[in-house]
Amino acid sequence: MFKFAFGDTSLQQQIEALGLAGAYAENLNKATVFAKNFAGNGLLPCLTQAAGGPDTAGIEKLAAHITSGFSNLVILGTGGSSLGAQAATALAAYTKGLGTKIYTPDSLDPFLMDHLFASLDPLETHILAISKSGTTGETLAQLLACRQWLENAGTQKPMKDHFSFITEPGKRALRTYGDDLGSLILDHPTDVGGRFSVLTNVGMVPVAVAGLSVKDFRNGAKAVCDAFSADPAMSAAVVGAALIQTLNENLGVTQVLIMPYAESLRAFTRWHGQLWAESLGKNGLGTTPIRAVGPVDQHSQMQLFLDGPNDKFCTIVTVPSYGKGPRIDVAAAEKYGLTYMAGRTIGDMVTCQSRATQDTLRAKGRLVREIVIDSLSEENLGGLFASFMLETVITAHLMGVDAYDQPAVEEGKILTRKYLGEL
Numbered sequence: 001m002f003k004f005a006f007g008d009t010s011l012q013q014q015i016e017a018l019g020l021a022g023a024y025a026e027n028l029n030k031a032t033v034f035a036k037n038f039a040g041n042g043l044l045p046c047l048t049q050a051a052g053g054p055d056t057a058g059i060e061k062l063a064a065h066i067t068s069g070f071s072n073l074v075i076l077g078t079g080g081s082s083l084g085a086q087a088a089t090a091l092a093a094y095t096k097g098l099g100t101k102i103y104t105p106d107s108l109d110p111f112l113m114d115h116l117f118a119s120l121d122p123l124e125t126h127i128l129a130i131s132k133s134g135t136t137g138e139t140l141a142q143l144l145a146c147r148q149w150l151e152n153a154g155t156q157k158p159m160k161d162h163f164s165f166i167t168e169p170g171k172r173a174l175r176t177y178g179d180d181l182g183s184l185i186l187d188h189p190t191d192v193g194g195r196f197s198v199l200t201n202v203g204m205v206p207v208a209v210a211g212l213s214v215k216d217f218r219n220g221a222k223a224v225c226d227a228f229s230a231d232p233a234m235s236a237a238v239v240g241a242a243l244i245q246t247l248n249e250n251l252g253v254t255q256v257l258i259m260p261y262a263e264s265l266r267a268f269t270r271w272h273g274q275l276w277a278e279s280l281g282k283n284g285l286g287t288t289p290i291r292a293v294g295p296v297d298q299h300s301q302m303q304l305f306l307d308g309p310n311d312k313f314c315t316i317v318t319v320p321s322y323g324k325g326p327r328i329d330v331a332a333a334e335k336y337g338l339t340y341m342a343g344r345t346i347g348d349m350v351t352c353q354s355r356a357t358q359d360t361l362r363a364k365g366r367l368v369r370e371i372v373i374d375s376l377s378e379e380n381l382g383g384l385f386a387s388f389m390l391e392t393v394i395t396a397h398l399m400g401v402d403a404y405d406q407p408a409v410e411e412g413k414i415l416t417r418k419y420l421g422e423l
């Protein structure tokens with residue numbers, strides 16, 4: 001579980017100081033009513049399905065097939081078919097894992113494909129192609145290229161074993177391809193959109209391959225959903241959605257910054273970026289997600305956040321890191337005039353940096369939410385996924401847009417196919 005707070009001064013006092021008490025109360029009420037109905041109706045399929053876990057056997061079977069036969073897993077997929085897996089498996093950087101290395105070439109890039117083919121052992125490589133629609137050009141092009149690469153390598157294993165698929169049931173190119181090959185295919189849930197799919201098999205097969213606990217991710221999400229259902233008005237999702245909407249409508253806040261002080265949450269910010277942008281950027285409305293990671297981006301973007309336009313709602317995610325990490329040698333630090341860090345740990349420095357960032361942002365009049373997770377764990381990351389999905393859906397309701405479609409992107413896809421056909 002995680003906690004959230006807005007600094008030493010209560011949120012209510014800050015809202016009153018901005019003259020927004022009435023507007024915020026109205027949005028909070030609207031968000032709470034919606035959240036209660038929503039909870040009463042069983043929340044989102046992407047959350048409830050995951051909690052039930054009827055797909056566990058399929059996830060375990062596919063993960064076992066991959067880890068027992070291959071030392072590399074290449075996940076072909078883009079957007080919601082890759083970002084959740086990247087965000088979730090980033091935690092494995094701190095664990096021993098199962099020995100299978102995961103590659104996620106989610107942007108089509110000829111140089112990266114050449115590099116992958118040159119550096120990976122084809123006989124040791126499994127390809128998992130994920131696409132909800134089963135028609136995404138980038139993923140299909142990569143798939144055909146991978147098949148050719150494996151054919152050329154003359155693999156000894158049956159070709160069908162080198163591939164697996166996650167896609168919706170029904171007639172679609174990716175499904176037909178997988179059927180023809182005779183490979184293992186898991187169904188992408190039809191009632192879960194790609195950017196909401198991280199807790200389904202889409203994110204959880206990679207999690208299992210990485211040696212992380214699917215159960216813990218889902219339990220973490222469930223705990224957040226249970227707390228949300230029990231008292232929506234107190235949840236980070238409802239408060240966050242009401243606040244962002246109020247700031248947007250009344251103070252011209254048009255950007256939402258998410259800045260974790262943990263390298264392993266960098267991929268999480270990319271996942272959040274798609275979730276927020278694709279769900280809410282509609283009908284001339286929307287707030288732009290901005291990604292940053294602390295402390296490194298204090299040295300690149302922070303000047304703008306502090307001293308540029310006051311148009312951002314800031315969320316800082318922290319993990320208690322006091323006393324964590326290597327300790328800085330006292331004598332060496334003192335010799336070079338670095339007494340302030342002598343005997344401190346790297347975690348002490350990061351703790352002070354995130355605190356200083358928040359204080360400075362607040363001193364500059366920015367509204368800052370701190371989300372504190374007590375450790376970098378599957379439960380906590382699962383909880384963050386659930387909370388931000390809920391926040392997005394509630395914000396969409398307050399804005400009056402449909403969180404689940406992405407009509408404008410589809411126009412670009414049609415044009416790409418046309419241009420390729422004309423080459």
Ligand SMILES: O=P(O)(O)OC[C@H]1O[C@](O)(CO)[C@@H](O)[C@@H]1O
Pocket residue numbers: 078079080081130131132133134135136139194195278406409410
């Ligand atoms: O999973 P699919 O169908 O390949 O789609 C990949 C991504 O492309 C989009 O449809 C946008 O083009 C996203 O919504 C989606 O996550």
